[in-house]
Amino acid sequence: MNCKKTIKQRKSAFAFTEDEIKYSEILDILDSARLAPSAKNRQPWKFYILEKEEKEKVLTWFLEELKQNNSEETGLATAKYIKDSQYLVLVFMEDTTDNIATNILSIGASIENALLTATEKGIGSLWIFDLCVISHKLTTYCNAPGKLISSVCFGIDKDPSKRVAKKKTLNEIILNLKN
Numbered sequence: 015m016n017c018k019k020t021i022k023q024r025k026s027a028f029a030f031t032e033d034e035i036k037y038s039e040i041l042d043i044l045d046s047a048r049l050a051p052s053a054k055n056r057q058p059w060k061f062y063i064l065e066k067e068e069k070e071k072v073l074t075w076f077l078e079e080l081k082q083n084n085s086e087e088t089g090l091a092t093a094k095y096i097k098d099s100q101y102l103v104l105v106f107m108e109d110t111t112d113n114i115a116t117n118i119l120s121i122g123a124s125i126e127n128a129l130l131t132a133t134e135k136g137i138g139s140l141w142i143f144d145l146c147v148i149s150h151k152l153t154t155y156c157n158a159p160g161k162l163i164s165s166v167c168f169g170i171d172k173d174p175s176k177r178v179a180k181k182k183t184l185n186e187i188i189l190n191l192k193n
Protein backbone atom coordinates (compact mmCIF):
# COMPACT_ATOMS: atom_id res chain seq x y z
CA MET A 15 0.00 0.00 0.00
CA ASN A 16 1.42 3.40 -0.82
CA CYS A 17 1.37 6.37 1.50
CA LYS A 18 -1.23 8.47 -0.35
CA LYS A 19 -3.53 5.47 -0.60
CA THR A 20 -3.35 4.95 3.16
CA ILE A 21 -3.96 8.64 3.79
CA LYS A 22 -7.03 8.53 1.57
CA GLN A 23 -8.27 5.39 3.25
CA ARG A 24 -7.90 6.67 6.82
CA LYS A 25 -11.12 7.86 8.40
CA SER A 26 -12.39 8.21 11.92
CA ALA A 27 -14.25 5.16 13.16
CA PHE A 28 -17.48 5.98 14.98
CA ALA A 29 -18.64 2.38 15.48
CA PHE A 30 -16.65 -0.75 16.26
CA THR A 31 -17.18 -4.48 15.91
CA GLU A 32 -16.44 -6.89 18.75
CA ASP A 33 -13.42 -8.34 16.90
CA GLU A 34 -10.29 -8.33 18.99
CA ILE A 35 -7.01 -6.67 18.16
CA LYS A 36 -3.79 -8.13 19.58
CA TYR A 37 -1.85 -6.00 22.06
CA SER A 38 1.23 -6.44 19.85
CA GLU A 39 -0.61 -4.61 17.04
CA ILE A 40 -1.16 -1.60 19.31
CA LEU A 41 2.53 -1.66 20.21
CA ASP A 42 3.43 -1.68 16.53
CA ILE A 43 1.08 1.27 15.95
CA LEU A 44 2.81 3.18 18.75
CA ASP A 45 6.16 2.20 17.30
CA SER A 46 5.15 4.31 14.30
CA ALA A 47 4.11 7.16 16.61
CA ARG A 48 7.59 7.02 18.15
CA LEU A 49 9.22 7.64 14.75
CA ALA A 50 7.43 10.93 14.06
CA PRO A 51 9.31 14.18 13.55
CA SER A 52 9.45 16.42 16.61
CA ALA A 53 10.75 19.91 17.27
CA LYS A 54 14.43 19.73 18.21
CA ASN A 55 13.87 15.98 18.31
CA ARG A 56 12.43 16.38 21.80
CA GLN A 57 9.96 13.49 21.32
CA PRO A 58 7.72 14.98 23.99
CA TRP A 59 5.17 12.14 23.96
CA LYS A 60 4.29 9.47 26.48
CA PHE A 61 1.56 6.89 25.92
CA TYR A 62 -0.63 4.91 28.32
CA ILE A 63 -2.64 2.00 26.93
CA LEU A 64 -6.00 1.20 28.53
CA GLU A 65 -8.42 -1.62 27.90
CA LYS A 66 -11.23 -3.45 29.66
CA GLU A 67 -11.75 -2.50 33.34
CA GLU A 68 -9.23 0.34 33.22
CA LYS A 69 -10.95 1.83 30.19
CA GLU A 70 -14.32 1.48 31.95
CA LYS A 71 -12.95 3.33 34.98
CA VAL A 72 -11.81 6.25 32.84
CA LEU A 73 -15.16 6.26 31.08
CA THR A 74 -16.96 6.53 34.44
CA TRP A 75 -14.82 9.54 35.41
CA PHE A 76 -15.48 11.12 32.03
CA LEU A 77 -19.26 10.64 32.33
CA GLU A 78 -19.23 12.07 35.87
CA GLU A 79 -17.38 15.14 34.63
CA LEU A 80 -19.80 15.64 31.72
CA LYS A 81 -22.73 15.48 34.12
CA GLN A 82 -21.17 17.99 36.52
CA ASN A 83 -20.44 20.46 33.72
CA ASN A 84 -23.75 19.98 31.91
CA SER A 85 -21.75 19.13 28.78
CA GLU A 86 -23.34 15.78 28.10
CA GLU A 87 -24.65 16.90 24.74
CA THR A 88 -21.19 17.05 23.16
CA GLY A 89 -19.42 14.43 25.25
CA LEU A 90 -21.88 11.54 25.29
CA ALA A 91 -21.20 10.53 21.69
CA THR A 92 -17.46 10.45 22.39
CA ALA A 93 -18.11 8.36 25.51
CA LYS A 94 -19.96 5.79 23.40
CA TYR A 95 -17.08 5.55 20.91
CA ILE A 96 -14.63 4.98 23.77
CA LYS A 97 -16.92 2.35 25.28
CA ASP A 98 -17.30 0.42 22.02
CA SER A 99 -13.62 0.52 21.09
CA GLN A 100 -11.11 -2.00 22.39
CA TYR A 101 -8.13 0.16 23.34
CA LEU A 102 -7.90 3.72 24.54
CA VAL A 103 -4.44 5.23 24.26
CA LEU A 104 -3.83 8.35 26.33
CA VAL A 105 -1.21 10.73 24.97
CA PHE A 106 0.69 12.88 27.45
CA MET A 107 3.05 15.75 26.80
CA GLU A 108 6.26 16.13 28.77
CA ASP A 109 7.68 19.61 29.28
CA THR A 110 4.56 21.67 29.86
CA THR A 111 6.29 24.91 30.73
CA ASP A 112 8.34 25.66 27.59
CA ASN A 113 7.96 24.88 23.90
CA ILE A 114 4.27 24.16 24.28
CA ALA A 115 3.24 24.95 20.69
CA THR A 116 6.01 22.90 19.12
CA ASN A 117 5.48 20.03 21.54
CA ILE A 118 1.79 19.91 20.70
CA LEU A 119 2.55 19.99 16.96
CA SER A 120 5.04 17.15 17.41
CA ILE A 121 2.48 15.09 19.28
CA GLY A 122 0.00 15.69 16.45
CA ALA A 123 2.56 14.26 14.03
CA SER A 124 3.06 11.19 16.20
CA ILE A 125 -0.68 10.59 16.48
CA GLU A 126 -1.12 10.83 12.70
CA ASN A 127 1.69 8.27 12.24
CA ALA A 128 -0.25 5.98 14.59
CA LEU A 129 -3.55 6.48 12.75
CA LEU A 130 -1.98 5.73 9.36
CA THR A 131 -0.28 2.58 10.61
CA ALA A 132 -3.59 1.46 12.12
CA THR A 133 -5.29 2.07 8.76
CA GLU A 134 -2.69 -0.07 6.97
CA LYS A 135 -3.37 -2.87 9.44
CA GLY A 136 -7.14 -2.63 8.90
CA ILE A 137 -7.58 -1.24 12.41
CA GLY A 138 -10.04 1.60 12.96
CA SER A 139 -9.17 4.63 15.03
CA LEU A 140 -10.71 7.75 16.48
CA TRP A 141 -8.65 10.70 17.69
CA ILE A 142 -10.29 12.10 20.83
CA PHE A 143 -9.72 15.41 22.55
CA ASP A 144 -12.89 15.48 24.69
CA LEU A 145 -11.26 13.36 27.42
CA CYS A 146 -8.94 16.25 28.26
CA VAL A 147 -11.65 17.62 30.56
CA ILE A 148 -10.31 15.05 33.03
CA SER A 149 -6.68 15.68 32.17
CA HIS A 150 -5.58 16.22 35.79
CA LYS A 151 -7.23 13.04 36.99
CA LEU A 152 -5.69 10.97 34.21
CA THR A 153 -2.24 12.44 34.65
CA THR A 154 -2.34 11.44 38.31
CA TYR A 155 -3.86 8.02 37.63
CA CYS A 156 -1.23 7.15 35.01
CA ASN A 157 1.56 8.75 37.01
CA ALA A 158 2.42 10.50 33.77
CA PRO A 159 4.94 13.29 33.38
CA GLY A 160 3.22 16.43 32.11
CA LYS A 161 -0.28 16.79 30.81
CA LEU A 162 -2.87 14.83 28.84
CA ILE A 163 -2.94 16.29 25.33
CA SER A 164 -5.13 13.86 23.44
CA SER A 165 -6.22 10.29 23.22
CA VAL A 166 -6.99 7.77 20.51
CA CYS A 167 -9.29 4.78 20.58
CA PHE A 168 -8.72 1.74 18.43
CA GLY A 169 -10.98 -1.09 17.38
CA ILE A 170 -12.22 -2.75 14.23
CA ASP A 171 -14.28 -0.22 12.29
CA LYS A 172 -17.85 -1.44 11.71
CA ASP A 173 -18.08 0.67 8.59
CA PRO A 174 -14.59 0.93 7.07
CA SER A 175 -15.70 2.23 3.68
CA LYS A 176 -18.18 4.86 4.83
CA ARG A 177 -16.47 8.25 4.96
CA VAL A 178 -18.47 10.85 6.87
CA ALA A 179 -16.19 13.85 6.76
CA LYS A 180 -16.20 16.01 3.64
CA LYS A 181 -12.76 17.43 2.86
CA LYS A 182 -11.97 20.87 1.51
CA THR A 183 -10.54 21.07 -2.02
CA LEU A 184 -7.11 22.46 -2.94
CA ASN A 185 -8.94 25.50 -4.32
CA GLU A 186 -10.34 26.19 -0.89
CA ILE A 187 -7.10 25.86 1.04
CA ILE A 188 -4.27 27.16 -1.14
CA LEU A 189 -4.34 30.92 -0.93
CA ASN A 190 -2.18 31.41 -4.03
CA LEU A 191 -3.07 28.39 -6.16
CA LYS A 192 -1.82 28.68 -9.76
CA ASN A 193 -4.31 27.67 -12.45
Ligand SMILES: Cc1cc2nc3c(=O)[nH]c(=O)nc-3n(C[C@H](O)[C@H](O)[C@H](O)COP(=O)(O)O)c2cc1C
Binds near residue numbers: 024025140145178179
Ligand atom coordinates in the same frame (compact mmCIF):
# COMPACT_ATOMS: atom_id res chain seq x y z
C1 LIG B 1 -7.34 17.13 17.56
C2 LIG B 1 -8.56 16.29 17.28
C3 LIG B 1 -9.47 16.07 18.30
C4 LIG B 1 -10.62 15.28 18.07
N1 LIG B 1 -11.47 15.03 19.12
C5 LIG B 1 -12.57 14.28 18.91
C6 LIG B 1 -13.45 13.98 19.99
O1 LIG B 1 -13.22 14.36 21.14
N2 LIG B 1 -14.56 13.24 19.73
C7 LIG B 1 -14.82 12.77 18.47
O2 LIG B 1 -15.85 12.11 18.27
N3 LIG B 1 -13.97 12.99 17.43
C8 LIG B 1 -12.86 13.72 17.62
N4 LIG B 1 -11.98 13.94 16.59
C9 LIG B 1 -12.23 13.31 15.27
C10 LIG B 1 -12.81 14.31 14.28
O3 LIG B 1 -14.17 14.46 14.54
C11 LIG B 1 -12.56 13.80 12.85
O4 LIG B 1 -11.17 13.67 12.63
C12 LIG B 1 -13.15 14.76 11.81
O5 LIG B 1 -14.55 14.73 11.87
C13 LIG B 1 -12.71 14.41 10.41
O6 LIG B 1 -13.09 13.09 10.09
P1 LIG B 1 -12.02 12.02 9.56
O7 LIG B 1 -11.10 11.73 10.71
O8 LIG B 1 -12.85 10.81 9.20
O9 LIG B 1 -11.30 12.59 8.39
C14 LIG B 1 -10.84 14.71 16.78
C15 LIG B 1 -9.90 14.94 15.77
C16 LIG B 1 -8.77 15.70 16.01
C17 LIG B 1 -7.75 15.89 14.91
